[in-house]
Amino acid sequence: MRPSTGEPRLARRSAPDATPDLLAGERESLRPLAERMRPRTLDEMVGQRRLLAPKSALRRAIEGGRVHSMVLWGPPGCGKTTLALLLAKYADAEFHAISAVLSGLPEVRQVLAEAERRFAAGRRTVLFVDEVHRFNKAQQDAFLPHIERGTILFVGATTENPSFELNSALLSRCRVHVMEAVSADDIEQALRRALDDEERGLGGRGLRVSDSALREIAGAADGDVRRALTLLEIAAELAESEAGEVTESTLAQVLADRTRRFDKGGEQFYDQISALHKSVRSSNPDAALYWLARMLDGGCDPVYLARRLTRMAVEDVGLADPRALTMALEAWDTFERLGSPEGELALAQVAIYLASTAKSNAGYLAFGEARRDVREYGTQEVPLHLRNAPTKLMKQLGYGRGYQYDHEVEGGTALDQTAFPDAMGERVYYRPVERGLELKLKEKLDRLRAERARARGEDA
Incomplete structure (x- = not known):
C-alpha cells in the first residue's frame, strides 16, 4: 500500500484517478450544512403549516404542477x-435565481431573454428574485x-410588506403568500433531521448533542432555520x-452573540413601535416595557424612542396627568446626558x-376639531372687542x-363675552374625560x- 503523503483534501480531489462521483461527493461536503439539508420535497419542509397544509390551495397547485407567479413575504x-x-421541481421547470441586491437591469434583461428562448423551445422557467423589494419601479416593470x-413563472421573495415596497402593476399579476417565522419546535425537528442524516447531514460522525442544547x-x-443549522454546524x-460532544462551554461559544430579528425602518420596526404605543395606551406597563x-x-x-414616548405623553395621557409630559422630556434629557445603557433606564x-397613569386624548381630539373649523370657515375676522387698540385711529374704529x-x-x-368670530358662534371642542386631573377640569368647565349659555339666554 502506498503510504499517505499527508496531502490536503483539495489536492487529493484533483488526483488523476479521482472519479467524478468522488469529486461530486467531496464538493457536496464543502457546502454549508444549511444548504446540504435544504428540503427536497414539500414533506421535508418544517413550519408553514397554514400555507402548505395537505389540502391547502397552494399545496394542491404545487403538487399538480399548476404553479402561478407569486410573491413570498416572510422573515x-x-x-x-x-x-x-x-415549485420548479414539481412543475418540471428550469430554475433561475437572481438577487435584487446584486443584479441590475442589464442582467435582468439577459435572464428574461434566456427564458424567452427556453419558452419557445417548450420549457418553462421559474425565475426567483430574492430581495425583490430592492428593485426600483423600472426594474419591477421589466417583468410584467x-x-x-407566461414566459416566466415569477417568484419574488421579500422580507418587507409588498403593499409598500412593490408597485401595484406587479402585485396585480402575482399572488402574495405570507410565510411565518418557523417555531422553535419545528426548528428543533430540522436540527434532529440533520443530526440523523448520514448522506447530507452530520449523521455517522458520533456527534453527541443533548436535548437541552438542541x-x-x-x-x-429566532425563527430562522438556516441560522439554526449554521449554529449546529459550528457547534x-x-x-x-x-x-464529539457539544458541551455547555461549546454551546456558550456558539451562542455568544445572540441577535434578534429587527429591521430598522422596515415593517417589523413599525409593528413594534405600534405595539409599544398601544401597550401604553392600554395601561399595560409590563407589555410596554417588553416592547x-x-x-x-x-x-x-x-x-x-424618547421622541415617541414624549408623543404618547401628549397624545394619550394629555391633561389627565400633565406631569407625564414633563417626565417624558426629563427622561429624554437624561438619556442625552448619560447615554446608553444608563440613560435607557x-x-x-x-x-x-x-x-400606569390616567389617560385622555381629549386635548388631541379638541385640537383636531379646531383645525377642521379653521379649514371650513376660512379667514374669519377677529371680533372688534378682542382686538388691540394701540393707536387713536384704531380706537375710533371700535x-x-x-x-x-x-x-x-x-x-x-x-360670562356674556364671546371669544369666537361672529359667523361661527360659540363652539365646544374640549371635552375632558372623567379621569385624573381632567375630572376637576371637567367639573369647572361644565x-x-x-x-355662559344662561348669560347668552340659551338653554344650558
Whole structure:
C-alpha cells in the first residue's frame, strides 16, 4: 500500500484517478450544512403549516404542477428560496435565481431573454428574485410582459410588506403568500433531521448533542432555520476537540452573540413601535416595557424612542396627568446626558409611568376639531372687542370697544363675552374625560359653559 503523503483534501480531489462521483461527493461536503439539508420535497419542509397544509390551495397547485407567479413575504430563514426551488421541481421547470441586491437591469434583461428562448423551445422557467423589494419601479416593470405571456413563472421573495415596497402593476399579476417565522419546535425537528442524516447531514460522525442544547440552539435561531443549522454546524466543528460532544462551554461559544430579528425602518420596526404605543395606551406597563426592551435590543435609536414616548405623553395621557409630559422630556434629557445603557433606564421608567397613569386624548381630539373649523370657515375676522387698540385711529374704529377685563369681573370670568368670530358662534371642542386631573377640569368647565349659555339666554 502506498503510504499517505499527508496531502490536503483539495489536492487529493484533483488526483488523476479521482472519479467524478468522488469529486461530486467531496464538493457536496464543502457546502454549508444549511444548504446540504435544504428540503427536497414539500414533506421535508418544517413550519408553514397554514400555507402548505395537505389540502391547502397552494399545496394542491404545487403538487399538480399548476404553479402561478407569486410573491413570498416572510422573515429570513422561513423557507422562501426552498419553496421556489420546489415549485420548479414539481412543475418540471428550469430554475433561475437572481438577487435584487446584486443584479441590475442589464442582467435582468439577459435572464428574461434566456427564458424567452427556453419558452419557445417548450420549457418553462421559474425565475426567483430574492430581495425583490430592492428593485426600483423600472426594474419591477421589466417583468410584467413576461409574466403576462407566461414566459416566466415569477417568484419574488421579500422580507418587507409588498403593499409598500412593490408597485401595484406587479402585485396585480402575482399572488402574495405570507410565510411565518418557523417555531422553535419545528426548528428543533430540522436540527434532529440533520443530526440523523448520514448522506447530507452530520449523521455517522458520533456527534453527541443533548436535548437541552438542541432546544437552546433552536431558540437562539429566532425563527430562522438556516441560522439554526449554521449554529449546529459550528457547534459540531468545535465539538471535535471535545470528544464529539457539544458541551455547555461549546454551546456558550456558539451562542455568544445572540441577535434578534429587527429591521430598522422596515415593517417589523413599525409593528413594534405600534405595539409599544398601544401597550401604553392600554395601561399595560409590563407589555410596554417588553416592547421597549425589544426595540432597544434590536438597535433602535433611543432618541427616536424618547421622541415617541414624549408623543404618547401628549397624545394619550394629555391633561389627565400633565406631569407625564414633563417626565417624558426629563427622561429624554437624561438619556442625552448619560447615554446608553444608563440613560435607557430613564426611558423605561417613563414608559412605565405613561402606561400606569390616567389617560385622555381629549386635548388631541379638541385640537383636531379646531383645525377642521379653521379649514371650513376660512379667514374669519377677529371680533372688534378682542382686538388691540394701540393707536387713536384704531380706537375710533371700535377696536377693543366693549371688552370686559375678566379680572375685574365678579367671579373672575366675563360670562356674556364671546371669544369666537361672529359667523361661527360659540363652539365646544374640549371635552375632558372623567379621569385624573381632567375630572376637576371637567367639573369647572361644565359649570362655566352652563353659566355662559344662561348669560347668552340659551338653554344650558
